[in-house]
Amino acid sequence: MPEKKKTGPAGQGGGNNYNPNSIGDDKMKKPKRPQKKKVCEFCKEHHKGEIDYKEFGKLKRYVTEKGKIIPRRMSGTCAGHQRQLITAIKRARVMALLAFKAE
Numbered sequence: 001m002p003e004k005k006k007t008g009p010a011g012q013g014g015g016n017n018y019n020p021n022s023i024g025d026d027k028m029k030k031p032k033r034p035q036k037k038k039v040c041e042f043c044k045e046h047h048k049g050e051i052d053y054k055e056f057g058k059l060k061r062y063v064t065e066k067g068k069i070i071p072r073r074m075s076g077t078c079a080g081h082q083r084q085l086i087t088a089i090k091r092a093r094v095m096a097l098l099a100f101k102a103e
């Protein structure tokens with residue numbers, strides 16, 4: 001019968017500060033994914049009309065250092081505003097307010 005070492009809550013063997021009880025507690029206290037409730041920033045502000053490309057200071061927050069647009073599931077923006085945001089970011093790029101690509 002093959003012995004699997006890292007299965008089950010009781011981690012036998014090893015011995016380098018491995019305490020199965022404390023690890024169990026950790027899992028209870030801090031889950032792997034902290035579920036932050038993300039609310040669309042634009043909905044929160046009751047943003048009127050379309051997102052303006054001239055507000056590139058705000059748009060920057062939705063673009064990574066490399067110039068990529070942060071996906072909706074990361075930023076928490078709603079579908080409608082994400083669409084507007086992408087349009088605004090693209091316009092801002094054309095107007096040289098945002099970078100296309102990091103150098």
Ligand SMILES: [Zn+2]
Nearest residue numbers: 040043078081
């Ligand atoms: Zn929204």
